[in-house]
Amino acid sequence: MAKKAEEKGFTPTGVVYQSTKLPKPTSKTHDKLGLKKKDLLNLYESMYRQRRFEERAAQMYQKGKFGGFLHLYIGQEAISTGVVQALNDDDDLITAYRDHGFALARGASSDECMAELFGKATGISSGKGGSMHYFKLEKHFWGGHAIVGAHIPLGAGLAFANKYNGNDRVAVCFFGDGAVDQGSLNETFNMAQLWKLPVIFVVENNGYSMGTAVERHSAGDLHKRADAYGMKNDIVNGMDVFTIIDKFTEVAKDVRKNQNPWFLEVRTYRYRGHSMSDPGNYRTKEELDEFKQTDPIERLKTYVSEKKLVKDDEIEEITSRINQEVLDAIDFAEESDFPEPEALFHDVYAENDFPFVK
Amino acid sequence: MAELQFREAIRAAMVEEMRRDESVFLMGEEVAEYDGAYKVSQGMLEEFGFRRVIDTPISELGFSGIGVGAAMNGLRPIVEFMTFNFAVVGIDQIINNAAKLRYMSGGQIMIPIVFRGPNASAGQLGATHSVAYEALYGHIPGLKVVYPSEPGDAKGLLKTAIRDDNPVIFLESEQMYGLKGEVSDEEDFTIPFGVAKVKREGNDVTIVAHGKMYHVAQQAAKELAKDGIEAEIVDPRTIKPFDMKTVIESVKKTNRCVIVDETHPFCGIAAEVGFQLQRDAFDYLDAPIQRVTVPDVPAPFAKNLFDLWLPGPKQVIEAVNAVTYRS
Numbered sequence: 001m002a003k004k005a006e007e008k009g010f011t012p013t014g015v016v017y018q019s020t021k022l023p024k025p026t027s028k029t030h031d032k033l034g035l036k037k038k039d040l041l042n043l044y045e046s047m048y049r050q051r052r053f054e055e056r057a058a059q060m061y062q063k064g065k066f067g068g069f070l071h072l073y074i075g076q077e078a079i080s081t082g083v084v085q086a087l088n089d090d091d092d093l094i095t096a097y098r099d100h101g102f103a104l105a106r107g108a109s110s111d112e113c114m115a116e117l118f119g120k121a122t123g124i125s126s127g128k129g130g131s132m133h134y135f136k137l138e139k140h141f142w143g144g145h146a147i148v149g150a151h152i153p154l155g156a157g158l159a160f161a162n163k164y165n166g167n168d169r170v171a172v173c174f175f176g177d178g179a180v181d182q183g184s185l186n187e188t189f190n191m192a193q194l195w196k197l198p199v200i201f202v203v204e205n206n207g208y209s210m211g212t213a214v215e216r217h218s219a220g221d222l223h224k225r226a227d228a229y230g231m232k233n234d235i236v237n238g239m240d241v242f243t244i245i246d247k248f249t250e251v252a253k254d255v256r257k258n259q260n261p262w263f264l265e266v267r268t269y270r271y272r273g274h275s276m277s278d279p280g281n282y283r284t285k286e287e288l289d290e291f292k293q294t295d296p297i298e299r300l301k302t303y304v305s306e307k308k309l310v311k312d313d314e315i316e317e318i319t320s321r322i323n324q325e326v327l328d329a330i331d332f333a334e335e336s337d338f339p340e341p342e343a344l345f346h347d348v349y350a351e352n353d354f355p356f357v358k
Numbered sequence: 359m360a361e362l363q364f365r366e367a368i369r370a371a372m373v374e375e376m377r378r379d380e381s382v383f384l385m386g387e388e389v390a391e392y393d394g395a396y397k398v399s400q401g402m403l404e405e406f407g408f409r410r411v412i413d414t415p416i417s418e419l420g421f422s423g424i425g426v427g428a429a430m431n432g433l434r435p436i437v438e439f440m441t442f443n444f445a446v447v448g449i450d451q452i453i454n455n456a457a458k459l460r461y462m463s464g465g466q467i468m469i470p471i472v473f474r475g476p477n478a479s480a481g482q483l484g485a486t487h488s489v490a491y492e493a494l495y496g497h498i499p500g501l502k503v504v505y506p507s508e509p510g511d512a513k514g515l516l517k518t519a520i521r522d523d524n525p526v527i528f529l530e531s532e533q534m535y536g537l538k539g540e541v542s543d544e545e546d547f548t549i550p551f552g553v554a555k556v557k558r559e560g561n562d563v564t565i566v567a568h569g570k571m572y573h574v575a576q577q578a579a580k581e582l583a584k585d586g587i588e589a590e591i592v593d594p595r596t597i598k599p600f601d602m603k604t605v606i607e608s609v610k611k612t613n614r615c616v617i618v619d620e621t622h623p624f625c626g627i628a629a630e631v632g633f634q635l636q637r638d639a640f641d642y643l644d645a646p647i648q649r650v651t652v653p654d655v656p657a658p659f660a661k662n663l664f665d666l667w668l669p670g671p672k673q674v675i676e677a678v679n680a681v682t683y684r685s
Contacts, residue, residue, distance in 0.1 A: 092431065126464025135463035142430065143463065147454050153420050154455060157427015164383070164409065164433060184450075187420025194415070347465035348499050350523035355552060355599045357630075 020207035020214060020267045022294065025240035026247075030309070033245055040304050043085060043241055045318045047077040047297045049325070050101040053110055056326045057100070057117055061276055065334075066118045068130045073101035075239075075271040078296035079204055080105040082244025083172060087252055092158045094142040094151055095174040097132035098204075098270075102174070106139040110329035120336035127339045128347065140169075149175065149182030152201070156188045156261075159199035163259060170255050171199045172248075178209025180222050192261040193229040200251055201226075201263045204238065210274045211282040223265035231263050238268030239294040269294075360543050365398045365535040367509035368474075371516035372399070372436060374545060376406055379434060382520055385412040385421060386438030386475070395440045396476065396535050418448035422473070426455045426525075429471040434520060439475035442491045442529065456525040457500030472519045477505065477529035478570060478620045479657055482664050488657030490620040492569070492597045493627050495527040502551060503597040505529040507572035509539035511595055514549030521548070531570045552599035556608065560588030563678050564608040566631055567618040568594050571650075571669065575618050578674035587678060597627060605631065606639045613644040614681040618674055623651045648677040 026033075030040060054072045061070045073080070080101040083093070095102050103113055108124055116123030117131055124134050125144070132146040142158060145151035155173025162169040179185060180203055192199055209217045226233035232254070237243045244266070251262050269291035273280050280288075304310045346352050362370065376382045383406075388395045390403040390413040403411045414421040418439065425435040439445040445452065452473060459467045478490035495503045502524055506512040512530070519526040557572070558579055567575035572593050579589040590608050594600055609615050615635060617628040628649035635647055650669045658664050678684075 123464075125462060125466070128464045129462040133462040135466050137463070137466045142467075143459070145455075147450060150423065150450055150454055153423020153451065154427035154430065156420075157424040157429070158431045159427075160424055161428040161431035161433045164428070184419050184423060187415075187417035188423070190415060191417065191420055191424060195412075347461050347463075349502075350460070350468060357600070357634075 020205055020269065022239060022267050023235045023237050025237045026243040028242060028246055030242065033242060035245070037309055039085070040300070040309060041314065041318065043081055044297070044300055044304070044315065045322065046081045046084070046105050047241065047300065048319060049110065049322050050077045050080065050104050051297060052322050052326045053104060053113065053329070054100055056330060057114065058272070058276065060117070060330060068132075069097070070117070070131050070276045071098045071274065072270065072272040073098050075291065075295070076204060076206060076268045077101055078241040078244055079174075079238050079266055079268060082241045083248050086245045086248035087170065087172065090140055091169050091252070092140045092142060092162070092171040093174070094155045094158060094171070095144065096148065096151065096176055096179065097144070097146040098176070099132065099134045099144040103134040103136055103141055103144070106136060106141045108134065108136045108139065108141070110325050111332040114326075114329035114333040115336050118333040118336070119338065120333055121339040121343070122332070122336040126343070128343070149179040149184040151175070152179065152182070152184045153188045155201065156192045156197050156199055159192070159197040159261075160195070163196075163198055168256060169198070170252050172202060173199060174202045174204055176209065177203055177205040177207070177214045177218065177222060178212075179203070180218055180225060181209070185225070189226060189229045189231060189261075189263070193231045196259045197261050198255050198259050199261045200248070200255055201261065203263070203265050204268050205265050206268050206270045208274065208282065211278065213282065221265070223263060226263035231261055233263040233265070236264055236266045238266035239291070239296050239299070241296055241300055359540045361538050362509050362541040363535065364509045364512055364530070364537045364539070365396060367513040367539070367541045368398050368516055368530065369400065369402070370541070371513045371520070373402065373405065375517055375520040376410060381432060382434045382436065383410040383412065384436045384438060385414055385425060387414055387416055387440050389413060389438050394438075396532060398535070399438070418444050419451060420448075422448035422451035423455065425471055426451050426469060429469045430459065430467050434470045436472045436474060436520065439473065441487060441532070442475055442477045443487050443489055445473065445475070445491070452495075452501070452525070452527070453498050457498050461500060468523050469525050470523045472516070472526045472528050474516070474528035475530060476532045478531060479668060480532035482659050482661060483657075484659050485656035490652070492529055493621040493625060496598045496627065497625070500525065501598065502526045503529070504551065504595070505569040505597055506595055507534070507569055507593055509537065510541045511549060511555070511593075513541050514547050515551070515595060518548045518551060522551070529569065534570060549595070551596045552601050554592050554594045554601035554604035556590060556604065557593050558589065558591040560590040561612060562587045563589050563614040563616060563681055564605065564612045565589050565591045565616050565618060565674065565678070566594065566605055567591060568597065568627075569620065571618040571620050574669060574671055575674055578671040578678065581671060581675055582678055587682065589678065600631070602631070602634050602638070606635065609635060609639050610642045613642055615643070615647045616674065616677040616681055617647065617649045618669060619649060619651045620669070621651060622654050623649065624654055626651055645681040645683065648680050650674050650677050
């Protein structure tokens with residue numbers, strides 16, 4: 001009886017097995033995608049750097065080396081990596097607070113990213129942003145945004161400026177499945193479609209809005225939200241870097257040529273909790289294990305090794321080089337200085353002599 | 359000099375800046391084909407076309423954010439709100455994004471954007487259409503806040519706002535749009551932020567008043583003059599930065615101060631100005647500072663209650679009587 005009453009309640013309750021289902025990956029080979037051996041090694045290096053960086057960051061956090069929040073991207077690296085490969089270097093990327101992977105994929109150094117976590121002046125945002133607010137404008141990486149859904153209109157605004165200036169750049173705006181429920185998404189989709197903005201909206205559907213399974217927080221398939229606005233949309237497998245490259249190459253071409261927005265629902269999975277304080281009791285161990293079988297880094301390694309495209313020691317060389325790079329980044333972060341006290345008042349306004357009220 | 363209405367002065371500032379700088383554009387509800395809800399942008403669509411004068415849907419959160427994103431990426435948007443009461447729907451974009459992204463990015467991001475439109479009450483419009491927002495925006499680091507009282511100031515300050523590299527909240531008033539005044543027609547006429555203007559000289563009391571309340575202060579001063587009380591009126595013109603120096607100089611001369619302010623009393627503009635005066639000009643004050651504000655309640659609809667709610671010359675005269683010990 002009690003259960004029946006619950007079922008009639010406001011939300012479906014209980015742990016949902018298989019919160020997100022992966023669509024098929026692309027069948028295209030690396031040749032078909034135009035990827036050379038060098039590209040394959042670069043993809044591996046980028047994904048492994050993001051993974052290793054965050055594993056070490058989590059250790060440092062647990063050791064109490066820095067404070068604030070820490071949201072890990074582990075499991076989702078194929079998306080950042082594939083998108084950076086598929087797009088031009090001057091296309092504009094903007095994402096939410098799970099942002100370390102994107103900054104690293106776009107060419108930010110492990111040093112500056114680690115130093116930001118430690119709140120040091122050498123950090124990617126000069127120690128003013130922290131984990132959730134990485135910015136690297138020279139690489140067209142626009143952050144790092146921690147109010148859920150609030151950067152969706154910013155992504156459209158980047159695209160608006162690109163269209164206004166006729167510069168042929170495409171903006172790509174990433175957010176989590178929780179952000180789909182915000183009003184900002186619906187207002188922005190409407191204007192993006194009306195104004196034919198060159199923007200790709202991407203929901204990285206990792207199955208959970210913090211600890212609430214997607215089918216418990218969002219009615220209907222996420223990508224279908226775009227149908228209401230007549231916006232092109234699709235579902236993509238986010239655990240396979242080739243699929244991401246394939247789809248984003250095709251979509252970016254369409255956006256650049258026809259100046260219209262897209263909405264892609266990329267299905268993926270995060271292995272770690274929402275943040276470091278997440279016990280994860282809203283999901284099953286079986287589900288986590290199942291997704292780990294689709295790990296994007298292992299998948300690429302298996303591909304290149306089965307096809308004998310690279311030698312084992314080439315992968316090992318990258319792995320050990322990155323391991324050392326991340327250890328060096330920790331040293332760099334620890335040895336760097338904190339911002340000067342004067343920095344407290346810098347960059348509030350464009351001019352540093354603003355007459356602050358005392 | 360030309361005599362222009364307030365709305366014409368604002369339009370002139372926008373038009374001149376859009377002619378001068380291709381990256382400036384105007385967006386908002388009804389700004390293009392309707393010619394502006396209050397006809398501020400009349401004729402601008404015709405001159406600049408649909409690329410630079412853009413009608414938005416009623417989506418304040420969405421278009422405020424698109425404006426901020428466009429500003430981040432090199433443009434200089436002017437975002438018009440039909441009233442700042444509606445801006446509350448999009449205020450997350452102003453407070454969390456426009457005001458903070460420069461700081462959080464360690465200075466990498468620049469957001470040159472102007473949010474403008476009518477502010478505060480405009481007759482019996484009910485509680486949600488009658489709020490004076492300058493104290494709320496003034497509270498947020500990263501924003502600049504302007505609330506001019508006359509067409510000449512409006513033009514010079516808006517041109518400064520459009521050229522400023524920071525987000526600027528530019529507040530107007532439905533009830534002042536038809537107000538006429540002398541306006542400079544020099545192309546490069548700008549007024550710096552943080553410079554108050556003594557608009558009436560007097561030795562007996564300092565009245566600090568901005569925006570629509572400036573005109574209430576002027577009416578009160580005229581009445582007081584009949585009784586031989588000469589009030590000095592200081593119009594700060596910009597709320598952030600705020601020119602306390604000019605206010606203090608005036609108080610050193612008059613030794614008495616009344617602050618007239620359409621925001622609510624708690625955490626309002628008058629509260630801040632009053633605090634700074636007691637700290638920095640304590641020895642010059644011959645009477646406790648008085649303030650005239652709307653009460654700590656929402657705006658009522660009923661005519662008699664609304665008249666009680668909105669400060670008028672009568673309350674200003676009473677406050678002046680209190681600081682001059684005439685009551």
